[in-house]
Amino acid sequence: MSTLALAGLLREATPALEATLGARVTVELAPTRTLETRIRAGERADAAVLTAEAVAALSAEGVLDGMTARPLAHSRVGLAVKAGTPHPDIATVDALRQLLLAVPSLCYSRAGASGIFFAGLIERLGIADAVNAKAIVIPQGFTAEKLLTGEAAIAFQQISELMEVQGIDVVGPLPEGAQTIAVFSGAAFTGTAHGAALLDAVAALCTPDALRAKGLEAPG
Known part of the structure; x- marks a missing residue:
């Protein structure tokens, strides 16, 4: 069970994982908050990749x-636009704030770590009401898909999640002062026979180059 932030990496790595483990590997993808709810309702797998906070909480339980x-x-967290459209200025917090007030439409996710952060960001910037009046807030999934339909002019999400949608341009990460670095961690489910081996295989694939290619960074 994995958060969407590592979707691209895990999808491409599944054949390598299966070769290493000698078994079929199924990856269930959803936002961390959604997976937490399902896990607490009793769903189980061999291993989970979630935010570090969720892994710590479920380990404590x-x-x-x-x-x-x-x-x-x-x-x-980054910002994307439809491919071929102008890239807005997001070099500073003030430039980002002006963009959020001027843009006709935008999209962010309700359940993902980036969406939760973004909702708090616009509150801190004092523009939540103005932004939410024109925002599409999807329950989960990839926000950049709304760029392709024309429903949103800009989209916010983890950069790795934006990169999963073809036909868009990632403008870049949000500026310092309006940015957060999410830490995604993995852990085996308690009592599983194959969880530790699966997690070891996933960790071995998370090299700096592999992570960078998917818009992620190596921890540490």
């Missing part, structure tokens, strides 16, 4: 084996 927990990737 005994659902995940905290002894196997390890950071796998760092991720930044």
Whole structure:
């Protein structure tokens, strides 16, 4: 069970994981908050990749084996536009604030770590009401898909998630002062026979080059 931030990496790595483990590997993808709810409702897998905070919480509850927990990737929130359209200025917090007030439409996610952060960001900037009046807030999934339909002019999400949508341009990460670095960690479910081996195989694939190619950063 994995957060969407590592979707691209895990999709491409599944054949390599299967070759390493000698078994079929199924990856269930959803936002961390959604997976947390499902796990607490009783769903189980061999291993989970979630935000570090969620891994810590589920380890404290005994659902995940905290002894196997390890950071796998760092991720930044970014902004995207439809391919071929002008790239807005987001070099400073003030430029970002002006863009958010001027843009006709935008999209962010309700359940993902980036969407939760973005909702807090516009509150801190004092523009939540103005922004939300024209925002499309999707329950989960890839926000950049709304750029392709023309429903949104800009989209916010983890850069790795924006990169999963073809036909868009990632303008870049949000500026310092309006940025957060999410830490995504993995852990085996408590009592699973294959969780630790699966997590080891996933961790081995999270090299700096592989992470960078998917818009992520190596931890540490």
